[in-house]
Amino acid sequence: MIKKIVIAIFVVLVVVIALIAIGTSESSPSSTPTEEPQQEENLHGLSEATRMQIYREIVLCEQVADRNAMRHYHPECGSCPEFIEADMEKYLNESSDSIANCKETITSQYNITEDIYWDIVVEGIESNWPTDYQGIPDCCGPQSVSTVTFTPITITGSGSEKSAPFTITTSEWIIDWEYEPEPEYPDMAVVSFFIYPRGETAMYTEAIMPGSETSGSSYSYAGPGDYYVEVIAANVLSWEVVISPA
Numbered sequence: 001m002i003k004k005i006v007i008a009i010f011v012v013l014v015v016v017i018a019l020i021a022i023g024t025s026e027s028s029p030s031s032t033p034t035e036e037p038q039q040e041e042n043l044h045g046l047s048e049a050t051r052m053q054i055y056r057e058i059v060l061c062e063q064v065a066d067r068n069a070m071r072h073y074h075p076e077c078g079s080c081p082e083f084i085e086a087d088m089e090k091y092l093n094e095s096s097d098s099i100a101n102c103k104e105t106i107t108s109q110y111n112i113t114e115d116i117y118w119d120i121v122v123e124g125i126e127s128n129w130p131t132d133y134q135g136i137p138d139c140c141g142p143q144s145v146s147t148v149t150f151t152p153i154t155i156t157g158s159g160s161e162k163s164a165p166f167t168i169t170t171s172e173w174i175i176d177w178e179y180e181p182e183p184e185y186p187d188m189a190v191v192s193f194f195i196y197p198r199g200e201t202a203m204y205t206e207a208i209m210p211g212s213e214t215s216g217s218s219y220s221y222a223g224p225g226d227y228y229v230e231v232i233a234a235n236v237l238s239w240e241v242v243i244s245p246a
Contacts, residue, residue: 043119043123044112044116044119046110046112046116050110051120051123051124052124052129052130054106054110054112054117054120055120055121055123055124055129055131056129056130056131056132057106058102058103058106058117058120058121058124059124059131059132059133060131060132061099061102061105061106062099062102063132063133064098065095065098065099065101065102066095066098066099067136067137068082068094068098069091069092069094069095069098070091070095070136070137070140071083071137071139071140072084072090072091072094073085073086073087073088073090073091073094074086074088074091074140075088075171075223075224076140076141076171076223077137077139077140078168078169078170078171078223078224078225079139079140079169080137080139080140081139083224085197085198085224085225085226086222086223086224086225087197087225103117149169149170149245150167150168150169150170150245152242152243152244152245153166153242153243153244154240154241154242155229155240155241155242155243156238156239156240156241157231157233157238157239158233158236158237158238158239159231159233159234159236160231160232160233160234161230161231162228162229162230162231163228163229163230163231163241164228165198165226165227165228166226166227166228166243167224167225167226167227168222168223168224168225168226168227168243169224169245170224170245170246171221171223171224172219172220172221172223172245172246173219173220173222173243173244173245173246174217174218174219174220174243174244174245174246175193175195175206175208175217175218175219175220175241175242175243176215176216176217176241176242176243176244177193177208177210177215177216177217177218177239177240177241177242178214178215178216178239178240179191179210179214179215179233179236179238179239179240180214180236180237180238180239181214181235181236181237182235182236182237183237185235188234188235189234189235189236190232190233190234190235190236191210191231191232191233191234191236191239192207192208192209192210192231192232192233193206193207193208193209193229193230193231193241194206194207194208194229194230194231194232195207195220195222195227195228195229195230196227196228196229196230197225197226197227198225198226198227198228204230205220205222205227206218206220206222219246220246229241
């Protein structure tokens with residue numbers, strides 16, 4: 001009888017010890033270190049390295065597109081050899097169209113959707129992924145433009161007329177003007193000077209309408225580009241406009 005009781009007690013102890021061991025193993029960290037999640041996770045079926053490369057190509061393509069548009073139309077890029085005219089609307093339109101082409105090219109190249117494209121852009125910005133940023137073109141900027149000059153342009157006449165086109169290469173310029181009224185009717189003299197971008201006939205960039213003064217000066221911030229002068233004159237012997245770099 002005593003032998004049976006001892007055996008029963010031994011079996012109970014073995015079970016208790018086993019249960020304690022199991023509980024300890026579940027609550028304690030495993031002796032085998034758990035594998036940390038990889039830093040380079042897959043999103044949209046793309047590794048982080050691939051997403052970083054796509055982001056780099058997006059930034060580079062959009063930069064090239066914007067820099068080309070700046071060289072063509074940005075007012076502060078008048079010293080660029082590719083410069084066409086100062087027109088912010090044309091600059092923004094060309095830049096926007098070219099950037100849209102970047103998106104189309106890259107989504108096609110990597111077979112990704114537009115949503116994935118923008119997810120990668122946001123991730124790249126938030127993660128501060130490296131890019132090949134180049135900044136604005138060397139031929140752009142206030143310092144580079146201010147060093148560009150041009151020979152003063154003199155336009156003369158005696159009645160109403162439109163001048164031939166001329167080219168301005170600085171972001172700021174000075175307009176000096178004067179006229180001589182007819183001596184018999186000095187109070188009847190009328191003269192106005194309007195400066196238009198080349199090809200424009202409705203929206204002028206500068207307008208000078210003298211009162212009793214027969215000479216004066218005006219400062220323009222219209223920027224580089226091709227322009228012409230339209231003069232409306234009556235009862236004047238002569239007039240003169242001189243445009244010089246500021």
